[in-house]
Amino acid sequence: MSDVITRTQLQLLARLLEVDVSEVSHLERLGVQGLKELRTAISNRLFDGEAEMFGRVSKLAPLVPDVVVVKVAQAAVPALVSGRLAGALGLAHPDRAVGLLKRLRPGYLADAAPYVDPRAVAVLAPMFEAAPEALLPAAKEMLRRKDYATAAGFLEFSTPALVEAFSLEIDDIDALIEAVAFVDDDGALSNVIRHVPEHRIREIIGTSIDNEAGVVAALSVGSRIDEDLTRRISDLLFLEVAEEKLLEMLETAVRNGAAAELVRIAARSGERSQQRMKELAPRVSKKTLAALRAEARAQCRPDLVP
Amino acid sequence: MSDKQALSDQLSGCAVVQQLTEDEAAELLAMVKAVRRSRLKAMFSSIEEALGHLPRVLRGPARKILLG
Numbered sequence: 001m002s003d004v005i006t007r008t009q010l011q012l013l014a015r016l017l018e019v020d021v022s023e024v025s026h027l028e029r030l031g032v033q034g035l036k037e038l039r040t041a042i043s044n045r046l047f048d049g050e051a052e053m054f055g056r057v058s059k060l061a062p063l064v065p066d067v068v069v070v071k072v073a074q075a076a077v078p079a080l081v082s083g084r085l086a087g088a089l090g091l092a093h094p095d096r097a098v099g100l101l102k103r104l105r106p107g108y109l110a111d112a113a114p115y116v117d118p119r120a121v122a123v124l125a126p127m128f129e130a131a132p133e134a135l136l137p138a139a140k141e142m143l144r145r146k147d148y149a150t151a152a153g154f155l156e157f158s159t160p161a162l163v164e165a166f167s168l169e170i171d172d173i174d175a176l177i178e179a180v181a182f183v184d185d186d187g188a189l190s191n192v193i194r195h196v197p198e199h200r201i202r203e204i205i206g207t208s209i210d211n212e213a214g215v216v217a218a219l220s221v222g223s224r225i226d227e228d229l230t231r232r233i234s235d236l237l238f239l240e241v242a243e244e245k246l247l248e249m250l251e252t253a254v255r256n257g258a259a260a261e262l263v264r265i266a267a268r269s270g271e272r273s274q275q276r277m278k279e280l281a282p283r284v285s286k287k288t289l290a291a292l293r294a295e296a297r298a299q300c301r302p303d304l305v306p
Numbered sequence: 307m308s309d310k311q312a313l314s315d316q317l318s319g320c321a322v323v324q325q326l327t328e329d330e331a332a333e334l335l336a337m338v339k340a341v342r343r344s345r346l347k348a349m350f351s352s353i354e355e356a357l358g359h360l361p362r363v364l365r366g367p368a369r370k371i372l373l374g
Contacts, residue, residue, distance in 0.1 A: 017337045018344055027330070034322045041320035042338055049342060053349055059371050063364055076355040081348055 005184050008149045009035035015114065016043055032184050040118070047087070047117045054088035061093050070103045079111030086112060087120025094127055101134040109138035114150045122157040132165035139166060143175035152182035155192055163195040173207040174214050181217035190226040193233070205237055209245050215252045223261035230268040237265075238273035246280055254288040259295040267301045274304060281305045309335050 009032055014021040016039055027035060064072075073082050090097045101109065128135050135154075142151045158166065170176050183189040196204070208214030222233055238246065253262040266277045281292055281304075289305070296305040307315075309332035314323040316338060323331060353372050360368055 016341070017334075018341050019337060023333075023337075027326075030322060030325060034325065037320060038317075038322045041317035041322075042334075045317055045338065046342060046345060050345065050349070053346070056372050057353075060368055063367060063371075064360070068361065068364075072356050072359045076359040077352045078348065081352040084345065084349070 006032050012149060013039045057085055058089055058092040066099050066103060074108055079108055080115045083112035083115025087117035090124045091120055097127055098131045098134045106137035106141040110141040121154060125157050126159050129159055129161045132162055136169050143172055143179060148179040148182040151179040156183050156188040160195040163192050167196040167200045173204050177204055177208045177214055177217045181220045186224045189224055190229055193225050193229050202236055209249055212252050215249055216256045216258050219253055219258045219261040223264040227268050230265055231270050234265050234269040234273050238276040247284060250284045251288050254291040259291050263295045263299050266304050267299060277304055278306055
């Protein structure tokens with residue numbers, strides 16, 4: 001999963017610079033945080049350089065009613081330009097942001113979303129707390145397209161109320177957990193998970209455990225969040241999920257290179273969850289057991305996989 | 307001034323720039339310059355297109371505000 005996130009950072013940098021990803025792929029060595037810092041600095045530079053033009057467009061707002069803005073934007077303005085403008089316009093006219101988003105087509109919003117200034121997303125997010133329905137259709141469209149990196153960018157800045165609304169209203173749990181796994185900042189990821197209601201976490205575990213991508217994404221999330229959260233979630237996993245599904249999860253984790261994440265979660269789990277892990281481990285295939293043992297030793301917890 | 311220093315200045319002293327080679331910094335600097343031009347071009351062409359879709363009565367004042 002960490003490789004996927006690094007590749008995603010390269011793709012986001014390439015998209016920002018309007019070049020093919022092969023032109024920046026040699027920067028992979030900077031790592032997720034380095035690439036993100038570089039992209040953020042370039043993004044800030046570009047948006048700051050366009051502030052004067054954004055200011056002019058913003059002055060038009062009082063002249064043009066919402067219905068005309070929507071019609072003209074969708075007919076004549078490429079979504080990437082609308083996306084770039086959206087942050088500045090939203091900050092200058094916050095009273096119109098919710099109304100406009102409700103009128104724009106979800107497909108157009110999903111097209112524009114990757115191009116919004118992330119700094120504006122953080123400031124504008126609280127305005128949508130009372131009206132998550134203005135964002136939900138576009139969020140669902142982004143997940144339908146598997147544009148998890150963009151969805152994660154918005155999740156990272158979502159308020160607790162918005163996280164709760166998204167987690168409850170988005171039906172596609174497989175896509176939801178994948179998008180959550182793309183949140184690259186561990187602190188932000190913990191903030192997201194902390195505000196998902198427990199019954200929904202139970203449903204997410206129950207669904208994602210049935211598919212490989214879901215297991216890998218969930219293990220990535222579980223191993224990166226704050227320790228108290230890992231413990232809470234691992235108890236829901238190890239103590240409530242059926243034995244045969246847990247055995248399959250151990251196999252899936254190893255098959256997909258996620259043994260380290262699994263052992264990290266087990267190491268942070270409560271006593272009863274660790275006991276369950278110890279009971280289950282000897283029952284997996286020899287190959288899986290060997291991989292889990294090696295990982296447990298590497299993390300100085302050989303007792304977890306006897 | 308080296309390309310690395312120029313890029314660092316453009317990016318408000320972003321620390322990651324120090325991990326780049328001179329060649330990498332030069333390439334990135336050129337990419338940033340090119341994308342700035344490309345974004346402005348896209349913005350102006352969208353504005354022209356949007357003006358044509360505005361109700362007639364708004365076009366004059368809007369053009370004046372946008373393009374001076």
